Amino acid sequence: MPSQSCSRLLGTLLAVASLHHIALAAPTGSSTAPVATNLLGFSPSNTVKNEDTDNIQYALAAGQTDTGTIGAFLDFNNVENPQPIRGTKGGTDPGPRTEAYDLLNPDKLAPPGSDHGNVNNAQWPMGLSHMKLGLGRAGWSRQQNIDNIPTATEMAGVDMRLEEGAYRELHWHKAAEWSYVLNGSVRVEAVNEDGQTFVDDLNAGDVWFFPPGVPHSLQGLKGGVEFLLVFDDGSFSEDNTFLASELFATQPREVLSKNFGGLPLSAWANIPPGELFIFPGTDAPADISEQNIVGSAGLVPTQQSYTYHSSKATPNHVTAGGTVTIIDPLVFPIASEFSAAIVTVKPGAIREIHWHTSSDEWNFFIAGSARIGIYAAQGNARTFDYHAGDTGYIPKSMTHYVENVGQDDVIFIEVLQADHFSDISVGQWVGLLPPQIVIDTLNLTNETVSQFKKEKQYIVQGDVVA
């Protein structure tokens, strides 16, 4: 039977093919249009039309004609018709083009001359992510993972909004979840495997953490909340979490009734048929103690707290160029493999060139405009531009700096998979080497090397003198 239908199909295909062949070979005045040949190849009657694409109107940004290796940031705002030109290289782009991309990514349009070779994509704007819309206008979520940044194997991120009273429904997942509250306030709740309970309210600037498998829920408080989630798995997806709604919908009701001690089948008559994900709820009581349910195991112990009120922490490093506030297991022990820094970089200043020894770095930009230059070995280096709402990803050992290229403070988060926050500062490294080694290697003068500092600077206030 299968072989019969197979040979019948083959016969049909052959018949179609030979019909087609006949039509090509012998066009007739019938339904098959003749194939035009008069547009193929050279013909004296085909002449090209000379548009003057060499004579387009444009202006150059400050610094654009400098030697490429100076590589200063080019601000194309208020520059007429920005062009891919740097120093003596490049040329004009007559179009087609979308100038909005060029204004956001000047280091892509006219890269510094120091960029070289290929560096994998290190950037994903959440503004280009698909929005998963919650039920009843209760909120939304969007994500960046390995699908958007192929090198982002260790971590993935989600940006989520819950309106006042809205829930991210009760759920759990295989990955560990570290979260930073971006705006507003939220109530978080969890029950662990020992039957210990946890509930807390957080503000913008605070963090929470849930170990793999620990079920939790989140509810927007007065005015709602927006937060960032970081997972210790680059292929994490918000579409792949274990949900209370789905769990109950997928159990036989006979089993549910038995499991809950012989409740009637009618008890389950109105459960949701499937995923709720983000949905409107009853406003959380302002008095959190009303939701402080305790079993015989009591509360999750303070040392194991799932939240850390980092909004009230003082910065670990304060420099003329900005501040660094570290949130790592030394202050937030439950998040034993998440080490983060909340970094503020003032206009013109730079988070110094550094690398991380044991972890990739996941970034999120909260405010301002910055550029990151990545050196990736084998001569490869590339510069990327970032704005509020963008994620970034820098594989371990690759050097990077974060330069504020805008008029306002840059605020961004560095997240590592590490038991404490650390980096190798290039400035400190060469500052601690015997000077002759540096002089021999980099062909610098004694005067230059004598200026190197022996301590990490973290953020350097920058006024570059030509």
Ligand SMILES: *[C@@H]1O[C@H](CO)[C@@H](O)[C@H](O)[C@H]1NC(C)=O
């Ligand atoms: C938080 O949201 C309010 C209301 O939209 C806005 O005015 C404020 O700038 C937001 N804060 C941050 C840090 O984005």
Ligand SMILES: *[C@@H]1O[C@H](CO)[C@@H](O)[C@H](O)[C@H]1NC(C)=O
């Ligand atoms: C070091 O710099 C000096 C002065 O510019 C130059 O003459 C010399 O060739 C350089 N040496 C090397 C090894 O590049």
Ligand SMILES: *[C@@H]1O[C@H](CO)[C@@H](O)[C@H](O)[C@H]1NC(C)=O
């Ligand atoms: C640099 O300093 C070292 C040690 O102080 C000295 O021996 C050397 O001559 C100096 N080199 C130059 C080029 O000044």
